[in-house]
Amino acid sequence: xxxxxxxxxxxxxxxxxxxxxxxxxxxxxxxxxxxxxxxxxxxxxxxxxxxxxxxxxxxxxxxxxxxxxxxxxxxxxxxxxxxxxxxxxxxxxxxxxxxxxxxxxxxxxxxxxxxxxxxxxxxxxxxxxxxxxxxxxxxxxxxxxxxxxxxxxxxxxxxxxxxxxxxxxxxxxxxxxxxxxxxxxxxxxxxxxxxxxxxxxxxxxxxxxxxxxxxxxxxxxxxxxxxxxxxxxxxxxxxxxxxxxxxxxxxxxxxxxxxxxxxxxxxxxxxxxxxxxxxxxxxxxxxxxxxxxxxxxxxxxxxxxxxxxxxxxxxxxxxxxxxxxxxxxxxxxxxxxxxxxxxxxxxxxxxxxxxxxxxxxxxxxxxxxxxxxxxxxxxxxxxxxxxxxxxxxxxxxxxxxxxxxxxxxxxxxxxxxxxxxxxxxxxxxxxxxxxxxxxxxxxxxxxxxxxxxxxxxxxxxxxxxxxxxxxxxxxxxxxxxxxxxxxxxxxxxxxxxxxxxxxxxxxxxxxxxxxxxxxxxxxxxxxxxxxxxxxxxx
Amino acid sequence: xxxxxxxxxxxxxxxxxxxxxxxxxxxxxxxxxxxxxxxxxxxxxxxxxxxxxxxxxxxxxxxxxxxxxxxxxxxxxxxxxxxxxxxxxxxxxxxxxxxxxxxxxxxxxxxxxxxxxxxxxxxxxxxxxxxxxxxxxxxxxxxxxxxxxxxxxxxxxxxxxxxxxxxxxxxxxxxxxxxxxxxxxxxxxxxxxxxxxxxxxxxxxxxxxxxxxxxxxxxxxxxxxxxx
Numbered sequence: 001x002x003x004x005x006x007x008x009x010x011x012x013x014x015x016x017x018x019x020x021x022x023x024x025x026x027x028x029x030x031x032x033x034x035x036x037x038x039x040x041x042x043x044x045x046x047x048x049x050x051x052x053x054x055x056x057x058x059x060x061x062x063x064x065x066x067x068x069x070x071x072x073x074x075x076x077x078x079x080x081x082x083x084x085x086x087x088x089x090x091x092x093x094x095x096x097x098x099x100x101x102x103x104x105x106x107x108x109x110x111x112x113x114x115x116x117x118x119x120x121x122x123x124x125x126x127x128x129x130x131x132x133x134x135x136x137x138x139x140x141x142x143x144x145x146x147x148x149x150x151x152x153x154x155x156x157x158x159x160x161x162x163x164x165x166x167x168x169x170x171x172x173x174x175x176x177x178x179x180x181x182x183x184x185x186x187x188x189x190x191x192x193x194x195x196x197x198x199x200x201x202x203x204x205x206x207x208x209x210x211x212x213x214x215x216x217x218x219x220x221x222x223x224x225x226x227x228x229x230x231x232x233x234x235x236x237x238x239x240x241x242x243x244x245x246x247x248x249x250x251x252x253x254x255x256x257x258x259x260x261x262x263x264x265x266x267x268x269x270x271x272x273x274x275x276x277x278x279x280x281x282x283x284x285x286x287x288x289x290x291x292x293x294x295x296x297x298x299x300x301x302x303x304x305x306x307x308x309x310x311x312x313x314x315x316x317x318x319x320x321x322x323x324x325x326x327x328x329x330x331x332x333x334x335x336x337x338x339x340x341x342x343x344x345x346x347x348x349x350x351x352x353x354x355x356x357x358x359x360x361x362x363x364x365x366x367x368x369x370x371x372x373x374x375x376x377x378x379x380x381x382x383x384x385x386x387x388x389x390x391x392x393x394x395x396x397x398x399x400x401x402x403x404x405x406x407x408x409x410x411x412x413x414x415x416x417x418x419x420x421x422x423x424x425x426x427x428x429x430x431x432x433x434x435x436x437x438x439x440x441x442x443x444x445x446x447x448x449x450x451x452x453x454x455x456x457x458x459x460x461x462x463x464x465x466x467x468x469x470x471x472x473x474x475x476x477x478x479x480x481x482x483x484x485x486x487x488x489x490x491x492x493x494x495x496x497x498x499x500x501x502x503x504x505x506x507x508x509x510x511x512x513x514x515x516x517x518x519x520x521x522x523x524x525x526x527x528x529x530x531x532x533x534x535x536x537x538x
Numbered sequence: 539x540x541x542x543x544x545x546x547x548x549x550x551x552x553x554x555x556x557x558x559x560x561x562x563x564x565x566x567x568x569x570x571x572x573x574x575x576x577x578x579x580x581x582x583x584x585x586x587x588x589x590x591x592x593x594x595x596x597x598x599x600x601x602x603x604x605x606x607x608x609x610x611x612x613x614x615x616x617x618x619x620x621x622x623x624x625x626x627x628x629x630x631x632x633x634x635x636x637x638x639x640x641x642x643x644x645x646x647x648x649x650x651x652x653x654x655x656x657x658x659x660x661x662x663x664x665x666x667x668x669x670x671x672x673x674x675x676x677x678x679x680x681x682x683x684x685x686x687x688x689x690x691x692x693x694x695x696x697x698x699x700x701x702x703x704x705x706x707x708x709x710x711x712x713x714x715x716x717x718x719x720x721x722x723x724x725x726x727x728x729x730x731x732x733x734x735x736x737x738x739x740x741x742x743x744x745x746x747x748x749x750x751x752x753x754x755x756x757x758x759x760x761x762x763x764x765x766x
Contacts, residue, residue: 165689172691235691237640237665385554386601410599417601510640510664519643520608523601524554 003358005089006032007052015338016358018107023049023056023079023090028103030338030357033096037202039148040080042066044202047079054088057081100153101195104136108451108477110285115145115489122212122262124148126193127484129278130185130218130226131155132164132302133326133335136481137192139200142212145489149200150481151192156184157225162328164221164303171224171231182228182248189214190259208260215266215488217480219276219303220244223267233273240273241506268487268497272506274318279305280497281483282447286476289314289503292442296427299480300325300366300448304419306426307504310434314500317430317507319422324415325366325449331396331412332363332405341368341406342453344399346375351399353406361405367453372399372408373416374458377525384524386413417523420464424528425518426509427466433507438466438530447479466528540579543571547580551588554605556612563613573620577654581617585610585654585747592744603743604643607650614654627658629754632674633684634662637697641688644721647743648684648750655747657754668701675715681757682716682750685736693723694734703735713760716753720746 004015004026017026024034024047038044042062052075059072060081067076075091116123123143129136135155139148160167160181171178193211197204216226223246224230230246233239247267248254254265270276279299282288288295293311298304302323308315327333327340334340338357341364345352353368355361364372376382381389381397388397388410396409431437444465446454452475459465465473476482487496509515522528543566550558566576588606618625631652633645642664652659660678662670666685675683683702687693694700699719706712719736720743731739738753740746 169689169691235689236638383553385552385605386599387553414599414601417599421601508640510642516642516646517608520604520646523605 001358002084003087004084005052005087006092007090008032008092008095010095014359017084019084019086021084021106023077023082023084023088025080025103025106026084027079029105030102031098032092033099033102034079034092035094035096036080036199038080039200039202042078042081045078048076048094049079049082050075050091050093051077051082052089052091054090055084055086056088057083057085096199099195101151101192102153104138104150104152104478104481109147109150110478110482110485112140112145112147112485112489116142116491119143119212122210124207124211125213125215125488126189126211126263127481127488128189128214128216128218129281129478129480129484130216130222131278132219132222133158133162133328135185135188135192136478137189137196138481138485139193139196140485140488142489147485149196151196153188153192155222156188157181159184162323164219165235167225168221168231168235172235178225178228178231181225183253185222185226186253193260205258208258209262211260211263213266213488213493214254214260214263215484215493217268217277217281217484219278219305220246220270220273223270223276227267237273240508242272243269243501244273245269266494268494269501271316271501271504274303274508275305275316275504275506277497278480279307279316280500281480281487282445282476283307283314283500284483284486284496285479286445286447286474288443288445289500294436294440295443295445296430296441297445297447298423298427300423300446300450302326302328304423304426304448306423306430308427308430308434308436310436313434314504315430315433315507316504317426317509319426319509324369324412324419327363327365327369329415330364330369331409332407333369333412334363334365336365336367336449336451336453339363340365341372342451343455344368344371344375346379349379351375351406353400361400361403363405364408366449367451367455369408369412369416370450370462370464371455371458373413373525374455374461376408377462382413382525384526386410386417386523386525417525420462421519421522424463424466424522425515428518428522428528429509429512429515430507432514438468438528441466441468441472444468444473445476445479446473447476450475451477460527462525463522463528466530468530539569540571540575543576544580544583548584548587551584551606551609554602554609556605556609559609559613560616563617567620573617574622574625577614577617577625581610581613581654582656585651589651589744589748592742603647607647607743610654611650625656628656628751629682629758630658630660630678630680631682631684631750631754632660632662632671632678632680634666634671634686635664636685636687636692636695636699637665637667638695639687639689639692640664641686641721644688644743645684645686648686648720648746651744651747652750655751657747657751668697668705671702672705672709672711672715676711680715681754682718684718684720684746684750687719687721687723690723693719693721693730699734699736714757716757718746718750718753
């Protein structure tokens with residue numbers, strides 16, 4: 001990692017970035033983006049910055065063509081051409097106008113392996129992972145199998161409530177709200193696509209017509225709200241076990257002028273009322289059913305979805321993992337964004353934190369919270385019950401007394417305990433349904449909120465993940481988006497989804513009497529017992 | 539001697555350590571403490587203390603409530619098997635989540651506490667139709683119908699508490715059964731319970747047990763007044 005310091009009208013920003021990235025790539029994942037109108041080839045010349053000092057690559061031909069000698073003498077460079085070799089300081093006089101859309105860090109994306117060379121027209125495709133809090137978008141050239149760019153940004157339906165139920169309730173109560181909720185997401189997706197076209201191709205209108213397919217996965221509620229129907233159906237548990245058709249009846253707004261006139265809208269059916277197509281995308285991206293029996297997949301988020309492959313059947317379920325893992329409902333919790341503490345370690349009785357992007361800590365994201373709780377527990381400051389050894393008061397226990405945002409409160413621990421207990425109990429219940437035990441696990445794929453920064457030892461010590469051999473655990477970032485991309489680039493397309501969905505057996509945990517016992521068993525902060533003791537009583 | 543076990547049990551409950559709680563209870567049994575004393579002198583006072591602590595501590599930890607209620611219920615259940623004579627039941631309640639609602643954990647705490655406090659609680663499960671609440675209350679000769687609803691639409695919906703009240707009214711059963719509701723929506727709007735036709739509500743699972751016992755006593759008191 002190397003340090004990039006950016007001076008702009010907004011002040012001085014410090015970013016920790018991977019060596020070898022261009023300045024544009026480094027800034028595209030932040031809120032401080034350079035102007036751009038090409039795919040980073042140096043063709044548009046819009047991304048001018050001034051080098052103040054540091055270790056960077058030499059000017060390229062493109063820079064000689066776009067920048068005059070006097071400009072170059074004054075330190076002007078093209079952000080897409082300058083690659084960071086060491087700590088660097090730049091001036092950004094004309095940043096791009098503020099936008100909620102940022103690029104997804106390259107290291108989180110899976111490489112694409114093939115394209116669809118026989119495709120002749122409308123060769124662009126858009127993959128979308130429609131989440132409750134975040135929307136992720138990837139624009140692909142389907143013919144060559146090349147990823148043009150990605151974006152992630154907030155789901156604007158948040159104005160109707162962070163919680164899924166609030167949004168469903170709003171849609172159910174008022175058709176105008178249902179239409180508004182659908183429109184909010186559609187508009188957000190279109191804005192993200194336009195942002196990519198403008199910044200990474202340099203041509204919006206003509207390129208919109210080149211988009212031949214939009215492939216959307218998400219949790220069932222998000223798909224129903226996007227389709228503008230189904231909120232009623234979803235709020236009634238009688239409908240939760242089966243597939244629910246969420247596709248919009250009317251695709252005219254998608255096809256409108258300035259939207260996606262030539263795009264086919266593909267939305268594979270969610271598995272059930274509480275298991276979305278995002279889980280199927282995860283399965284596709286991880287190849288869960290292609291590997292050995294005893295493969296578990298966790299997609300951790302506000303609604304945690306779980307699948308267990310036993311060699312013949314995919315047992316699937318979901319639990320209210322609780323927003324705790326996504327930082328919501330936690331006093332100083334936040335999404336895995338710049339400023340979030342994503343890891344904590346203990347050095348000589350002091351806690352040392354690390355933030356995404358390297359700046360001052362603004363709060364904890366899920367992986368940082370796991371570390372903090374595991375360390376507090378190991379040091380005896382926190383007890384397995386979830387109580388602090390000595391109550392820290394309403395402001396919580398600050399890991400770093402210099403930063404009040406590093407404090408963890410009693411209610412934070414409580415929310416976390418309930419989320420991890422639900423997750424662990426659901427995994428254990430799926431194993432029971434399949435007639436298997438923890439010891440038979442051969443693969444555990446962890447997707448979703450924790451990304452790739454989850455500390456396995458910590459997650460195991462507090463009972464979030466089973467204490468199986470760490471070599472069996474895989475951390476996947478952006479798996480749902482990857483699965484969606486994979487479907488866009490496969491001749492079968494939506495059939496890949498249908499084939500996996502056909503292997504699923506949906507389990508509604510709230511209808512299983514033993515689940516609650518398991519949930520309560522897993523509330524304590526302690527490792528999961530690999531040999532089941534449930535049912536045994538003294 | 540009892541004090542030693544009370545201390546060990548209370549510590550175990552405070553630490554939500556079920557294994558330690560059972561160790562304390564089993565040691566007490568082994569040393570000759572009768573199961574009746576374990577329930578009435580150790581377990582019930584511990585539950586009552588938890589109730590009063592919750593009211594004092596606004597940041598009470600829900601995870602700890604689940605675990606302590608579970609310990610109380612399991613210990614009581616185990617001890618009841620060993621009672622020489624079945625204990626006197628304070629009253630009976632039927633409990634379930636409202637139609638359309640699958641959030642069952644709130645009712646779990648209530649049941650755990652009720653069990654430990656010698657109230658016979660019949661679990662009707664989740665997503666329970668209004669008719670079933672009433673039919674089961676009659677069948678079990680209960681005094682109280684307890685409904686949990688965690689979502690606004692199940693708390694206020696036509697098939698929820700409103701409908702139970704309507705059925706009680708239509709069938710002339712309003713004197714016989716009291717209706718209590720609980721769940722997040724009632725906490726946000728503390729007058730909502732009246733709007734849906736309930737007699738009472740409680741802000742959390744532990745206090746719900748206390749409120750249910752109050753209602754049982756109201757019904758029984760009225761019954762005995764009528765007998766005279």
